[in-house]
Amino acid sequence: MAGEPRYDVIVVGGGNAALNAALAARHHTERVLLLERAPAWMRGGNSRHTRDIRAAHDGIPRYTTGTYPVEEFLDDLQRVGGGRADPELARLVVRESKTLFQWMSEHGVRWQPALKGTLHLSRTNLFFLGGGKALVNTYYQTAARMGVEVRYEACVDELLLDGARVEGVVVKRDGAREVLRARAVVVASGGFEANLGWLKEYWGEAAENYIVRGTPYNDGLVLRLLIDYGAEVVGDPRAFHGVALDARAPKFDGGIVTRLDSVPFGIVVNQHCQRFYDEGEDFWPKRYAIWGGLIARQPGQIAYSIFDARMLDQFITSLYRPYEAPTIRELAVQLGLDPEALHATVETYNRHASRTGTFNPAVLDDCATRGLTPPKSHWAVPIEVPPFYAYPLRTGVTFTYMGVRVDERTRVQLKAGPPMANLFAAGEIMSGNILSSGYLAGFGLTIGTVFGRIAGREAARYGRG
Amino acid sequence: MAVAERLGQVPAEKLRNWVWQLEVCNACRYCEGYCAVFPALERRRTFTLADIDYLANLCFDCRACYYACMFAPPHEFGVNIPQMLSEVRRETYARYALPAVFTRLLASSWLAVGGLLLLSALFFLAVVVTTGDPGRLFEAHVGPGAFYRVIPYALMSGPALVLSLVGLVLLVGGGVRFWWRTRGSVADYVSLGALLRAASDALGLRYLTGGGAGGCTYPGERPSFARFVLHHLVFWGFISAFVATTAAYIQQDFLGWYPPYPWLSVPVITGSLGGIAMIVGCAGLLYLKGRSDREPADAGLLRMDTLFLGLLLLINVTGLALLLLRETPAMGSLLVLHLATVFALYFVLPYSKFAHFVYRYAALVQNRLEERREAARAGH
Numbered sequence: 001m002a003g004e005p006r007y008d009v010i011v012v013g014g015g016n017a018a019l020n021a022a023l024a025a026r027h028h029t030e031r032v033l034l035l036e037r038a039p040a041w042m043r044g045g046n047s048r049h050t051r052d053i054r055a056a057h058d059g060i061p062r063y064t065t066g067t068y069p070v071e072e073f074l075d076d077l078q079r080v081g082g083g084r085a086d087p088e089l090a091r092l093v094v095r096e097s098k099t100l101f102q103w104m105s106e107h108g109v110r111w112q113p114a115l116k117g118t119l120h121l122s123r124t125n126l127f128f129l130g131g132g133k134a135l136v137n138t139y140y141q142t143a144a145r146m147g148v149e150v151r152y153e154a155c156v157d158e159l160l161l162d163g164a165r166v167e168g169v170v171v172k173r174d175g176a177r178e179v180l181r182a183r184a185v186v187v188a189s190g191g192f193e194a195n196l197g198w199l200k201e202y203w204g205e206a207a208e209n210y211i212v213r214g215t216p217y218n219d220g221l222v223l224r225l226l227i228d229y230g231a232e233v234v235g236d237p238r239a240f241h242g243v244a245l246d247a248r249a250p251k252f253d254g255g256i257v258t259r260l261d262s263v264p265f266g267i268v269v270n271q272h273c274q275r276f277y278d279e280g281e282d283f284w285p286k287r288y289a290i291w292g293g294l295i296a297r298q299p300g301q302i303a304y305s306i307f308d309a310r311m312l313d314q315f316i317t318s319l320y321r322p323y324e325a326p327t328i329r330e331l332a333v334q335l336g337l338d339p340e341a342l343h344a345t346v347e348t349y350n351r352h353a354s355r356t357g358t359f360n361p362a363v364l365d366d367c368a369t370r371g372l373t374p375p376k377s378h379w380a381v382p383i384e385v386p387p388f389y390a391y392p393l394r395t396g397v398t399f400t401y402m403g404v405r406v407d408e409r410t411r412v413q414l415k416a417g418p419p420m421a422n423l424f425a426a427g428e429i430m431s432g433n434i435l436s437s438g439y440l441a442g443f444g445l446t447i448g449t450v451f452g453r454i455a456g457r458e459a460a461r462y463g464r465g
Numbered sequence: 466m467a468v469a470e471r472l473g474q475v476p477a478e479k480l481r482n483w484v485w486q487l488e489v490c491n492a493c494r495y496c497e498g499y500c501a502v503f504p505a506l507e508r509r510r511t512f513t514l515a516d517i518d519y520l521a522n523l524c525f526d527c528r529a530c531y532y533a534c535m536f537a538p539p540h541e542f543g544v545n546i547p548q549m550l551s552e553v554r555r556e557t558y559a560r561y562a563l564p565a566v567f568t569r570l571l572a573s574s575w576l577a578v579g580g581l582l583l584l585s586a587l588f589f590l591a592v593v594v595t596t597g598d599p600g601r602l603f604e605a606h607v608g609p610g611a612f613y614r615v616i617p618y619a620l621m622s623g624p625a626l627v628l629s630l631v632g633l634v635l636l637v638g639g640g641v642r643f644w645w646r647t648r649g650s651v652a653d654y655v656s657l658g659a660l661l662r663a664a665s666d667a668l669g670l671r672y673l674t675g676g677g678a679g680g681c682t683y684p685g686e687r688p689s690f691a692r693f694v695l696h697h698l699v700f701w702g703f704i705s706a707f708v709a710t711t712a713a714y715i716q717q718d719f720l721g722w723y724p725p726y727p728w729l730s731v732p733v734i735t736g737s738l739g740g741i742a743m744i745v746g747c748a749g750l751l752y753l754k755g756r757s758d759r760e761p762a763d764a765g766l767l768r769m770d771t772l773f774l775g776l777l778l779l780i781n782v783t784g785l786a787l788l789l790l791r792e793t794p795a796m797g798s799l800l801v802l803h804l805a806t807v808f809a810l811y812f813v814l815p816y817s818k819f820a821h822f823v824y825r826y827a828a829l830v831q832n833r834l835e836e837r838r839e840a841a842r843a844g845h
Contacts, residue, residue, distance in 0.1 A: 137532055
């Protein structure tokens with residue numbers, strides 16, 4: 001029949017949320033198509049770079065320590081999200097997270113026993129074996145086995161929209177455009193963090209200096225289509241999750257290995273050799289995600305982490321060697337900074353640093369500066385044992401928060417009128433409904449998996465009529 | 466020291482690339498659940514060539530880390546740990562066995578092994594010709610001592626014994642050199658617990674299971690237990706054949722029962738079971754290797770593996786054929802052929818893939834020792 005769409009459900013995107021949507025849809029209907037923008041080797045969006053997923057649980061032997069009650073998860077979310085989350089959706093994702101271990105295991109995901117190195121997350125987060133690319137590979141294998149059709153290098157550059165309905169998508173490949181019709185569409189195509197031009201609309205030229213930690217394919221094309229069509233926007237357009245990266249990292253897709261954990265073990269200065277924030281405010285895992293934004297606000301969007309020989313072995317190695325020099329002045333020359341200014345800043349810091357405290361990176365120790373602005377609250381010991389080291393730091397953007405509003409069935413909400421009847425959204429493109437600032441480790445995957453599953457199921461149900 | 470210098474012969478550029486890849490791993494650590502290589506890597510912040518030799522022999526080439534790596538080629542970081550460690554492993558076989566030139570010559574050249582087979586066959590033909598009527602090669606022989614009427618016992622077992630003893634000494638020598646080089650001290654850390662735990666790791670093929678992933682990602686991206694099962698067949702088939710040889714030796718030299726032995730005897734039962742297991746295992750592994758993904762592979766090691774498996778397959782096929790046709794006129798020719806393959810194997814023993822278990826086991830022992838020391842440190 002001529003008017004019959006070729007697919008029941010088309011999923012736009014190829015990361016965790018998209019895969020879960022496709023798998024869930026396939027449980028309820030036959031003809032499911034997943035459109036991945038990237039080539040096969042780079043499939044999976046930023047899910048490739050993930051490692052663990054946050055889930056409430058009553059104790060999962062071997063793979064978690066202790067329990068993580070729903071109420072505690074909600075409290076954690078409330079604390080980081082600043083209360084701007086949609087409370088219904090927040091409760092939904094946290095409640096549903098309890099089922100993720102079983103769901104993921106049933107779809108082939110294998111787990112890594114709780115490890116000592118990840119102790120601060122081993123209670124709240126489940127670690128899948130091999131990390132995000134292994135997770136994504138597993139889902140693609142499961143999808144293939146279940147009969148989900150997958151196309152790579154399939155860039156959706158148009159949604160066929162008509163009032164509160166979607167009729168299908170237009171895929172662009174090698175200059176040709178193909179219309180693909182479906183009874184329902186799930187968009188799970190990520191945020192726009194790889195689109196520096198778009199980021200510039202909010203950050204000006206500074207965005208040129210950002211490094212994109214993940215896939216270059218998250219340019220927000222589909223998000224833009226939805227916004228232009230009149231979808232209601234959630235989340236601060238300026239907000240992003242950003243960390244301190246080694247400035248020598250590749251512009252895109254450097255992933256986890258270019259991050260730097262040296263900040264709490266020394267001082268951080270800008271290009272004028274001035275400190276600008278408390279490097280020892282709290283444990284690094286609780287603070288690393290604010291440093292991207294801090295550096296983004298410095299002149300030239302660059303900063304330098306300076307530390308001495310005693311600290312070299314205190315943190316996980318970075319991919320790049322630190323700059324090394326016998327004196328602070330010579331270090332400054334290597335970095336292209338004013339030697340006298342850097343020397344003066346380190347001298348000032350050393351005068352105010354703690355000489356009586358007991359340095360201990362495992363606790364919030366008593367080594368605090370006295371009378372220094374900004375202060376360094378912990379681990380503030382003098383920088384005086386040569387050789388001296390430095391890492392250049394830049395802002396590394398992990399993901400953006402702005403997305404489209406959805407209801408509890410993940411239907412895309414328009415600014416005016418009813419929600420879209422058969423257009424659903426999952427993952428980063430709608431995570432702003434739950435989280436519009438701050439972050440909980442592993443929560444992006446929780447959102448993607450829970451809402452991907454809901455979106456796939458709802459789309460399939462709609463498709464069946 | 467001359468040996469150390471020679472052992473250190475890896476081009477600087479290559480070494481830098483190896484270290485770069487390991488440092489990418491060490492900054493990521495997502496793969497630590499797969500096998501022992503990654504926790505061992507995390508115990509180090511810098512990598513010497515000796516460290517890399519150790520890690521290479523701790524790697525079982527399950528390839529899970531390659532498919533899980535977001536930095537694998539064509540990513541600009543170009544991380545391909547299984548390929549790199551396979552290359553290093555092949556190099557360690559050459560660098561630690563004595564004399565090294567034999568490894569390069571014999572380990573991966575069908576021509577060289579073919580030549581060895583030919584020479585061995587010619588040797589046994591010469592034995593047949595010089596010890597009596599050559600026509601007996603094509604006659605049927607039955608009853609006790611039938612085989613020895615074609616090839617006299619002393620000439621069958623004497624050279625084999627010498628070759629296998631020399632091979633054994635060279636294997637152990639390579640192992641000791643490897644241990645010395647990668648540990649620095651032989652005596653300090655020897656512990657029965659570590660030896661036994663490493664033996665259990667080795668015999669159980671712990672690192673062909675993907676750390677719970679459902680086997681290794683071999684020959685392709687989907688985890689499978691095929692390689693695990695086939696390797697077990699080859700190994701236990703080999704052990705079974707070894708039992709057969711030992712039993713035959715006892716029966717002949719202590720009990721005075723001369724072969725051929727009846728179908729229902731210890732040597733024939735263990736020998737044929739072992740032979741069948743090895744034929745299935747070798748053929749299966751060769752099939753898997755033929756279909757295996759070349760991206761995470763080292764072409765040289767693949768050739769080396771294929772050659773060894775091919776030779777082992779040949780030995781077992783000729784051995785089984787000899788068993789089945791031992792009462793026919795084909796026995797003499799098959800005996801010469803079978804002995805020639807066995808000889809060739811003895812000759813290449815310390816230089817072929819066969820040697821891998823020596824270095825593997827040394828690396829597994831070291832891994833267990835390091836684990837123990839790490840646990841002791843954490844306990845303080």
